[in-house]
Every structure is written in C-alpha cells, then in structure tokens.
Amino acid sequence: MTDLDLPAWSEPFVDVDPLRLARRMRIRGLNRAWAWGGSTGAGVRVGIIDSGLESSHPALRGRVTEKVAVEMVDGDPHVVPDELGDLFGHATACGGIILGLAPDVELVSIRVLGADLRGKGTAFAAGLEWAIEQRLDVVNLSLSSKSEALFPVFHGLVDEAYFHNVVLVSAANNVPAPSYPSLFSSVFSVAAHAQPDPLRFYYNPNPPVEFGAWGVDVPIAWKDGGNTVATGNSFAAPHIAGLAALILAKHRGLTPFELKAILAAVADNPRASKGRR
C-alpha cells in the first residue's frame, strides 16, 4: 500500500496549478516561431509502439511508411512485417494526433499488442529495441509495463535511445503505481491537461512527469475508419511527440536533452512572482 504515497501525476495540470507550474527561471531568447515556425515535420520518422496503425484510416492520410509487429514464438520475441489493422483503435488515435501537428512526418507502426498476452512486456521491450535500432527520430509510447523484472531491460533501452538521439515520448500513468519506461529520467513523460488546444503544453518542474499536454475530451481517430472523443494520458503524449517532430524537422541533429530544454523554454507555464522556481 506504500504505492499510495506516490503523487497523482496529472494533478499539476488539473486546473493548471500555479503553485506547481509557475516558473521564474527559464531559458530566454527562444520562442515558438524559432522552434518550429514553418516546420511540417518533413523528413522526421515517428514510431508508434501500440496496437498497430490502421494505415488506410483517413486521419493517417497515407503517411504510414512501415508496419511491423512483435510476435512471440516459444517465448521469444520476433519482429515481423505486419498486415493487421488496429486491434483497438488506439495507435491510430495517436497517429492522427501527431499528424494533426506535424502533417508531413512518416509514421512507423510497431504493433506490440495482440492476442498473446503472456509475453506482452517482453514484446513491448522488443518493439522498443527495434525502434531504437532503426534510429527512428521520435517514438510515441502511450503504454507502459508494470513488470519489475523488466526494469533493467527498459532502463538499458532508454539509455540506448538517449545516446542515439532517439526521442522517447511516454504517457505517464494515472494509476499510482510504478510504470516503465515513463518513470525514467531521459524519456519525455507526459500527463494530460484539459484545455482544448493541441499547441498548449506545460513543463512541470516537479518530476516524475515532465510535460502536460491536451488529453481530456480529445477528438480522435478510432478503429475501422471511425472517430470518437477520448480522455487519457495516452492522448497527451502524442501532442508532445508531434511538437518534438516539428522541432526536429527544423533543427536536425538536436539531442533529446536539447529538445527538452527547448520545449521547457517555450512552454505555456505561468510566470511566477518573486521567489518561485
């Protein structure tokens, strides 16, 4: 029951709590026009590790360039070409949000959720490893693993991604329990705020969750060519992934560390009165 001592990670963004989000210290001289003005995300490859993209969905506008799936064979993960659509609609929702911000990115679908649930944490890790090997620019992770056994595996992969300039954007978990890889310091962990604006986001100076983006009543693409309206950190993360793609397309070669600093500098945090961070 000690888990309950952990914070509720969307809390700073519920009413944009100025006690928690107001900042006096921020890097000056950067603005959004410099960061992503004129960018469409062209040339950037964004991986979506999830339920598999429905590439024919109108919201994805033919931008899905590759589809793979992780299949478990005798307990071992194998990355194979994927022909299935989206089992749940969720990956397609994330893809649609990213394209809404960065219309010219290439989407790479990495399906790790399927019928076989026995190795799902392992499949997730294998999908992440593949994405890093492919040197995708940005990878959206609107899923998490609770497996303590996989902690060192994810830890190693997240470091690998960081050292190879692969930006991992991870949805924080609203259930007060550890979840990986969103708790690792080098990922871009994201919780939801309720203001209906895809470009509005906050930097949270109080970790573990670092960014807050729109995730409440978000109109999303859903399976079988459909649409719906959804709430969850799952839909906040792709907003940050989309912005990251815009910035990377304009400023090739930025490291995840530099990208975080730019996002923090142009975030919508309220200005603080004297004495706050």
Place this chain on the structure above:
Amino acid sequence: MPEAELDAALAALIAAARRAAAAKQIQGDVEQRLLQSIVDATTSLFDAEASSIALFERDPDRLEYRVAAGAQGAGAIGLSVKPSQGIAGYVFSTGQALALSDVAHDPRFDRSVAERTGYVPRSIAAVPLFDEQGTVGVLQVLDKRDSASFSLRDMELLGVFAAQATAAISAARVQRDTGRLLHEVLGQIGPDLTAPQVEELVAAATRGLDADSESPFWQLVDSVSRLRAMSDRELTLVGEILDVVAKHAERTTRRA
C-alpha cells in the same frame, strides 16, 4: 462534479469502507464482497449508471466481469470478454487509463459486448488494476448522470479506487490462501477434528489479518475530504507551508 456533491460522495465512500471492513470479517467470498463494496462506492461517488470490475483469468485467457453496481450494472456480471477486445481489453493490455465519450454515436465502438450487458453507454472510463506482477483486471465506470464525459480529477480518483481494489484482491487472496493452507495442515495433523472445528480454528487464526479502516488509502480519503472543505486561500497557505517544510526537510537531509 460540484464540490458539495463530492464531499457527500466521499463521506459515503468512507461509510462504504467501514462496511467493507466489517464485511471482511464475515465468512463467504471475501474478495467478492470487497470488490462489490468498491463498485458500489464508485457508482455512488461518480453518480454513474453502472460500474464494474473485470478480472483476468486464464485457460482460456479472458476478462471476467466479477461484480457490478448501479441501475444499469447487473447485466455485466458473469460476462467474459477476450483480453484483446474493446475498451476493457485495451486498458488491460496497455496498462493505460482511458475514457471515451460519445461512445453510443460511434457505430464502430465495440457494441457487441455492451449489448450483451443490455446497456450501451454514452461514455465510459476504465482504469487498470495492478498488483506486483502486473495488470490483474479493469475497473470501469459507465455514464456519469451529471456530465457527458469524465474529467482529469475523475480519472485520478478512479485510479485511487483501482489501487484499493487491487489491495482488496491481494488481501483477500492472501486470506483465502492462508485459510486453505490452514485447512490442509489441520486436516493432516488432526484427522479426528470435525469440519466445524476446523472452520472455527481457521476463522480464529485468520481473524485480524486486516485492519482496513486504518489502511493508507482510507486515511488518504479522510485527508482529501478535509482538504476539500478548505477555501482556496487556506489551500494556498497550506501549499506555502508545505513548500517551506519541504525546503527545510531538504536542508536537513543534506546536512544528515
């Protein structure tokens, strides 16, 4: 949800918790009773049409709806769905909380499951239940009566309920396993004992395994209720005091 209603709901929740603690002492399916008290409290807190808990079971892999509450909840009990199917399946598979609104207007929503329960919701919120091993089930709420969708605060609260449900499942399983073990051991060492005598010994040994009203969760609910009664100005003051305390604690830690 308006503050006054939330306060009333939290009070109801505490009362439900006390009843749950008492119910735990009663013989029978402890887990079932606890989960039932959680969905009862969830339905009341959210003023929802229904809420339910589905637990993952193997051979074949499935999510089985174990308990439900609310005017529209009864149809779900006993239903099994594939763990790769629908909203519950997604939340179970990904470990991510999710809410959908406008569900009924979307013909592609997985209606087959909803229709089997006899109720197709307009909105749905679902959170995963985790224990140390991973996801064990899903807690779902259908249709708040006073709102077309679920807020961030709803999701956070639902997450806390999910943690309590998981604790209840674990506690009940420990209790059940302990009971089973005691039955076996007593059966071996005392073959002359009658069944009622074994029952009595087991009950005496497992009594007091939990003290639910003292659990961190219910203390947290108490604290949240008290915080909610404060004005914005008081809350700001508390925030500032906590800031000072945190800074002081940091300095103390550094010195230590």
